[in-house]
């Protein structure tokens with residue numbers, strides 16, 4: 001049984017992430033999407049919120065499940081019984097970072113193999129950080145994030161705008 005783990009921050013899930021999940025799911029027996037706490041990145045959504053957003057998106061994929069994790073990614077993959085780590089590649093910059101991480105991970109856990117999927121061309125410009133910037137400025141996110149993620153972003157930023165407006169009035 002091949003268990004693969006797709007780890008990431010997913011703050012929030014984008015259509016680029018979903019594309020990687022949907023393309024990996026038929027290749028393996030089970031795919032675990034691992035949501036990394038990643039306090040260093042100061043995520044916009046809490047760990048629980050990020051898990052829920054991914055859970056809602058993968059409803060139709062029977063062999064995919066979601067789990068949150070803290071600590072070393074390779075330790076999480078081992079706990080999940082994974083043999084393969086999945087990552088997505090967009091540009092050269094992704095490659096350099098992934099290459100560096102892959103070599104470190106191989107040192108830490110030589111039994112785990114890395115499988116990188118190239119982004120689909122329509123998603124190559126997509127990143128969670130860019131999505132957050134566009135959402136903050138009220139831009140249209142159609143086709144870039146699942147609908148429920150767009151709603152969550154809108155709610156998060158309208159709450160922030162409301163708070164800021166309230167402060168100005170004081």
Ligand code: ADP
Pocket residue numbers: 007008009010011014015016017020038086087088089090094118119120123124125126127128
């Ligand atoms: P991390 O903090 O681990 O980079 P991300 O949520 O930003 O977490 O990304 C998780 C994985 O998904 C990474 O391998 C990243 O390269 C990949 N990824 C992100 N956006 C895209 C995209 N548009 N197309 C393909 N892969 C992507």
